[in-house]
Amino acid sequence: MELIKELLFNTDKKLAEFYLWAKNLWLSFGLHPVFLDIIIQLLVVIAVAAFLVFNALFIIYYDRKVAAKFQVRYGPNRVGYKGILQTVADTIKLLIKEDINPDKVDKVIFVLAPFLVFIPAFMVFLVIPFGKGLIPADLNIGILYVLAITGLSVIGILSAGWASNNKYSLIGGLRSAAQIVSYEIPMVLAILAILILAGSLKMGDIVNAQSSISKWFIFLQPVGFLIFLIAGNAEINRAPFDLPEAESELVSGFITEYSALKFAFFFLAEYTNLFLTSAIATTLFLGGWQGPFLPSFVWFIIKVYLVVTFLMWIRWTFPRIRVDQLMEFSWKYLIPIAFLNLIITAIVVKIV
């Protein structure tokens, strides 16, 4: 009982003790310590990947239930108790579908594109603080790493659009590339304001700088929070910015020619990206895993799902923005406001 309480609330101390004990054991066998590090990192990677996969299964079900709540209907409620096994059924259906490879596609890029979209989404989770002491690797350049890796997904989308040998997919891929590149800038500017307040690029330090609820950055930077959410939404190609996958105009955009497993990867990547944006927003603005009574891991999940619910609320309410208005919105409205936010923050920090 005591052990469990210790494990839940003081995870970082317990993990450090475990590491010391394991190292001593390893050295007593006479083996080189570097192998132990490799094994432990592998275990961490497997744990994070398993968490993300189960989380993706749950978040798809959650999306459908939330959509149903907003639309005064029931969501999935036949498969399993209250429909909780619906995603499992959908995944099995996707896996046993026929894998259609159209005739004149560029074979190598066609097969590679889903991975190029999906792997950066997973790689970013290296620096997200899941709880007290539960960061897989607390890099010194945490935020910079996040921004760099999320930029890699553009290559995946462009190659998916190009390799499909389809006019519609090409248009969708190009639109998406333009969108992602334009919305990186407001996101970076909003994050810069946070960095001025926190003073370091390390994710762990940013969370520690929000030690009490009055110091949470959402209250110090409300405009920055909104800008980050809007830009994040556009980065992950989600409504109202889901032009690349606009069903009524381009028949699924750059995903048109994909079927079965590759489609499952795109799908998985979209929801993982959603979780990622919410996780970063929580870490930067809502205080990460800080919170009074519950263990830190539980607080993190609650806060992330609050932001996820808000993003879903936006998705199911608003229509889609046209592509040139999207550009106009980013360059003419978001960037000036983000700059203004940054300047005001800098001035205030200098004075106060």
Place this chain on the structure above:
Amino acid sequence: MADIPLQLEKGRETDEYILSMGPQHPSTHGVLRVVLKLDGEVVKDAIPDVGYIHTGIEKLLENRKYDQIIPYTDRTDYLSAVNNNLAYCLAVEKLLGIEVPERAKIIRVILAELNRIMSHLLWYSAYGMDMGALTPIIYAFREREEIIDMMEAMTGGRLTHNALRIGGFKYDLPSDFIPKLKKFISHFNDRVDEYEALLINNVIFTSRTKGIGILKKEIGINYGVTGPSLRGSDVVYDLRKIEPYSGYEKFDFQVCTGKNGDTWDRCIVRMNEMRESLKILTQSIDLLKEGEIMAKVPKIIKPAPGEVYAAVEGPRGEVGVYIVSDGSEKPYRIKLRSPSFSNLSVLKEIVVGYKIADIVAIMGSLDLVIPEIDR
């Protein structure tokens, strides 16, 4: 360092290409093919290609007797079946010289206005889905269920009502119709306000529809556009006011118009029309008096040789029926004038110069029903 060219050399301008917004497309609302000539994302030409769902109704009807034709007229514009039935029944009654009793006229108005609200609600949901908003369809269909329940209580069918007969009605209103109608009227106005706030007044929606697809007055009138698509361009033309039929002269309602003729105005016209229809329904409950519902019609309908044209204001425009009779019990020729056909013909004028994404917005605002075009 190479010279940076200030403009593209001759022969290197961007090419125009032809895109076929083909018969299978999620937002052409049916089986319609539009061949587009595009220059990048800007539209240079749009040619509609109809005929994918031609069923030959007009030829079929030459072999049916006059009272067997009514179920067929349901199926051209299936979203507002009563208006089509009404046009046909008015034409035959003109040919036979029959006068329909008062109570039947008022019940016809009630059913026609309910159908108008149903059709506009479906336009709202489909348009929302084209724009990318996925919730308006569910809300609008909830209202539509209420109306369909009322129509089902009266006629027995949910979509193909087959409601009218030549000379009036076969069965009278059921006893639970008027209480249901009163309940519907009591909350529908608030719902229309909600729908406006959710989709039409949204800044994303207005920036996608204001200033797009402007239809000038003269072009609209020359091409024969009718209905809300024409009234959005500030033309007061409503058949219910100009040539009232079936008792519309007793009702007090306004003709809704828009100012500029762009897509947003057409949307506002339709939302306001829903409110005006509600006003008509409220007045009709008081105007409904006891009486007969069927006029004296001969058992076998054999009108005198001649021709007649009768038109009705449907939700999409002027629905017309032209009958040529040669004295036998089957018509010699029936021509159905569908409003969507004339509305579609103006597509080239209002789409040229805008982008691909605007095409969907413009076509949705014309409110086309493709089976009506091809018949």
Place this chain on the structure above:
Amino acid sequence: MIRYFLNIIKGIISLCEGLGVTLKHVFRKPITLQYPEQKPDLALRFRGRLVMPLDSEKNDNRCTACMMCAKVCPNASIMEIEKVVEDGKPKPKAKKYIYNLGTCIFCNLCVEVCPFAAIVMSDDFATADYNKDNLIIDLVAEKYQISGKKANWWKSKFKEEITKEQKVNG
């Protein structure tokens, strides 16, 4: 400059109104009917499949093979009615009544024109089948038993029709 900020504020207000509408709907009860467990409440005049019910008093159907329904059907879905006059009974009866469910358009004209209220459109809408031959039904051989609200409505209709027939025949 001022218009720039006014635009932004007006835009944000319209977006918040939309969000408010969606939020209001979270607190309303769902309107779906869970189909196989809850059946819909159909109207009395609902036009399902055509049936020729047995009259409980006579224990036989009410059809006299006058062929009016076959004449009025717009696309000849009532294919064949075989008339037979039995000895000792004044009125003819129908021995066979072939109805094509596949081409019926459910227009109700046959029910309205029948002078004896012999046929009626039932509440049955789940009539899909794997085999197209099963859609051609002999309504006399089916001996359909009508029940529920529809039965009362049907009985009231034939009292009306009988009095109309008596009025016509004197």
